Amino acid sequence: MDILEEDYVSSEFALLLSNSFTISGLEQLFSIAFVFTVETGFIPTSLAENFDSINSNIQLAKMINNSPSLNSFWHQNNNIFTSQLVMSNQLCHLIGVPNGDSLIITLCYSNISKCILFENDPYFNKNSVNFSGMSLKYKNVVSVPVKCAILDIVIGLYPNLCGLPEELILHIMLKLETTNLYALMRCCKKLYLLAINNQFLWKNIVIKKCCPLTVAKFIEGNEPVNWRENYLELKKHAYLVKRTPIHRE
Structure with a gap:
């Protein structure tokens, strides 16, 4: 149990994996895949009604x-294992099919499926398995791609930063300090491109950094203002002033 807890943030999932070692043979491999799938966010259908999505x-x-x-949480028929789970209220199937001493694990949703081979080992035990590596490989190959595909179908773009509307990304950028903004731009x-070409963003940065008189000077006349260039000039000037030695009499 201690070894599992070192590899996993949650002792609850460590306990689940420990429980999988009370099962033997191919069913043990399926139970490990089941735990990894649940850890990705898939919910067994028997618990879906009692599980609040905010949990x-x-x-x-x-x-x-x-x-x-x-x-x-699964059924076994002729050594084939099946479990029903949901992701975003969409029904999915986790299936384990024997292949000699190994088990082919497949996670299916509609016409989308991902699979991986779990090999059985007579010396397979909780003290000898690299669960972190096994979990990472399973999630990268199977559970996360299926999860992303479901979310893409159900709610549109998978919710990463670049998938947000540009106005929301700009709103986030406006909240950042310039050092963090440049880190985000990289x-x-x-x-x-979204940051460097948005004059409204750089205008707000200049207004935050400068006194009103300096800002008023920039907007004199009818010429369009390049606020990013003005910001860079102000930054350069501040650096030169800081570096200029003070001569004392």
Whole structure:
């Protein structure tokens, strides 16, 4: 148990994995895949009605740990394992099919499916398995791609920063200090171009950094103002003033 807790932030998921070692054979491999899938945010259908979407995955793990047994969340028929789960109210199927001593794990939603091979090992135990690496590989190959596909279908673009409307990204940028803004601009070309070409953003930065008289000087006349160039000039001037040595009599 201690080894599992070192690899996992939540002791609840560590307990779930420990419970999977009370099961043997191919079913043990399926139980591990089930835990990884739940950890990604998929909810067993039997718990979906009682699980509030604002709850964390940790709360979900507690609900599963309080169930009579871990294998009550799937069915076994001719050594084929199936479990029904939901993601964003969409029904998904986790399936385990034997392949010799190994198990092919497949997570399906509609016409989308991802699979991975879990190999059985006679020396397979909780003290010898790199669960962090196993979990990361499973999530990268199986559960996270399916989750993203579902969210893309159900709610549109998967909710990362670049998937937000540009006006919302700009609103976020307006809240940042300039050092953090430049760090954000280095993340990707889209964010860089969005920031560098937005005069409203740089105008607000200049207004925050300068006194009203300086701002008024910039907007004199009818010429268009390049607020980013003005900001860079102000920054350069402030640096030169700071670096100029003071001569004392």
